[in-house]
Amino acid sequence: MNSPVEGFSKLSKTDKINWIAHNCTDDPEATIQLLERYWNSDSEVQKLHDEFIENTLSNYYLPFAIAPNFLIDGELFAIPMAIEESSVVAAASKSAKFWLEKGGFKTEILGTEKVGQVHFIYKGDAEKLKSFFDILKPELLSSVSSITKNMEKRGGGINNIELRDFSDKIDGYYQLHCTFETLDAMGANFINSCLEQFAATLKEQANMFEAFSEEEKNMEVVMSILSNYVPNCLVKAEVSCPIAELGNDDMPAEEFAKKFVQAVNIANVEPYRAVTHNKGIMNGIDAVILATGNDFRAVEAGVHAYAAKEGQYSSLTHACVEDGIFKFWIEVPLALGTVGGLTTLHPMVKLGLEILQHPSAQQLMKIVAVAGLAQNFAAVRSLVTTGIQKGHMKMHLLNMLNQMGASEDEKKQLVEHFKHNTVTNASVQEALKNIQTQ
Template sequence: MSRFSGFYKKNRQERIALLQQERSFSQESAEILIQDKNLPESIAGKMTENHLGTFSLPFSVVPEFLLDGQEYSLPMVTEEPSVVAACSFGAKIIGRSGGFHSEILERLMIGQVALYDVPDPQAALEKILAETESILSLANQAHPSIVKRGGGARQIQVDIKDQFLIVYLSVDVLEAMGANILNTMLEGIKDYLEELSQGQALMAILSNYASQSLVTARCRIAISSLGTSAALNRETAKKIALASQLAQVDTYRAATHNKGIFNGIDALVVATGNDWRAVDAGAHAYAARDGQYRGLSTWTLEGDYLLGQMTLPLPIATVGGSIGLNPKVQAVFDILGHPDARTLASLIVATGLCQNFAALRALVTTGIQAGHMKLQAKSLAILAGANEEEADTIAQQLRKEKHTNLETAKQLLAQLRDKEKEA
């Protein structure tokens, strides 16, 4: 039996205690979770303009997640009730078939200097390429600290697009997301590029389309683990593969298919203090890389197995930004076992693939609403005005009703209170 069996039935303190026991994180992190410490006002007020306070979202965990032979607990920050439950469900099924496996070929971030009013773009392109080593050296001089740690500028590419001559700089940013590193280096080479091209620099800026930071996650699920009946299991697997194909040919479906993937990805990215807008922007660009927006994951049948795969460009970090400032984020990294940036990137892509599997399985079997509304019931009870003691009772009654909505929740709450008055 799993060490985390019945995890969802335990109270918050019991979950924290079990998680600390199994993941061996510090007492300091445990106290942050127990006391529910949020970003201190003294720090929050310096991170943004016109500061009014902090804004909280539910912080949950998927207790058992198997990636590359190692088990993790995934912290997730999300307000959508079904996300954590679905990811936990998917992780259990996939874990029984060996879990997820990942691959990262390289991890370079890209920035660009866009030049315009270039008299002879082709001649300028050739001149810039001839000066590649000088440009790389200049870029590294602009940010020597990353070079000392083993990173730095690695290559340049030059392209002519419409009226622009664009120089792309690829940099190994190590554990950082790389925005400040890239932008500093790009500013450092901008004047020299203007001199070489005899043009004007329009801008020098990091790109969030991290096409040289691709991460792949795969899983191989035994079809026999998908349900209770051999015939139904194979039909479910076939439908999941068909749903994957639909997301490749229909943009309307692809958008929702990918949104479901980001239900999981964003929840983990936010929990780790990373820039989810950058992650989303790059991934959506990747989804349309051949000119049509497509589903990011693919599911295919192979004998008695359902194969899932997803590749994403992932600008992710374990240092920098708000990562070192937010006590909750520090606790998150403690729970995860302090992964490096490559491992964290792999976890994030695998989480998206897991979320996608759970969503597709629900869609092609019971439908998405059954599970979603079951978990939404308690939120509806609270929204209807139920207090803590009433919420569970109303939620249980809501799940039995034909219409699980706010109006029904209000009616049930009124009936409950009338009965209490009569008693």
């Protein structure tokens, strides 16, 4: 690319594609054909996708899969997952089947509170500010009555507003720390609308507060925004069974339980291990969040902050053995929605929620937490028995064969061959070469 482009967003879709193809790629015609190949054949569906974001050229597909046989609180679910990584869906499905015969997954909502803040600078008498806040709080609530009316009718709204003092960390820094209940909506727009009105009311009321000096009246609102850290929007999922039911051909039951608990304990004290441990959990969580049209970036940020809440990054899951019973559980913050946003727009998202029997936000929290726990159980189980590569590389085999240009017949032969042989890049190349030579 030799020079910047002016007014790119105003170009037609065709002109955008032509500009990208001719200025940023090696083979413009191949680029144009590739982008058009991934358009939806239904023009109305494609128009819908084009309008989700800005400067759309084409669609970027992820596989949409199902992990069946999840028994959650006595009810069976097939969980939709959108993800590109091989072995994730297979591992989740394997865990679901394993626990299906042992009572399944039990879940509990520990809280549904969401957070937003108005950050402001006030360089004055702290006691005056506290007195002002006592007068301000009812005015804040009154100022958003038109915004909260419908949410309150459904049982949600604003839970509380607190004045918090951080002036020991940043000179003059205070905040209005606000908590919300948004029910089945993720609630970002609702929360941010309330916060921006709070900021305006704060400024307006400060100018009218007689005890403030002129300097104190001119407090500076820095920003008003929700937080994706939601430690009180929390769900717990767990599994348990007698140790004797854990045994398999790879390892005796008691040894497996001992090593499994040790592996989880290591992730609780060793951040290098905890990050990879939790990444495996997020394989399951993110896949369901994507399939149900929720914001996986927001969830990731909040989850990882929660994993470091004690001052050191650690495991999101926990395991123990008590009185001969193996227990494995997760507590994870999940701010999710089942109404609004993509949930009513994206056809595949609507299908995903339909497959889950149209869950409420709380039900979706439970399902997502279970997917993370199941994924982690499968990963740790592999790690302490056969090792992670045996199962993962076999699932990755087809990707490797596709990269090597294997024919359908060659793939069939090699899948059969590697049922009993170790999968590595070198071994697959050699086996494919042998077939082609013969």
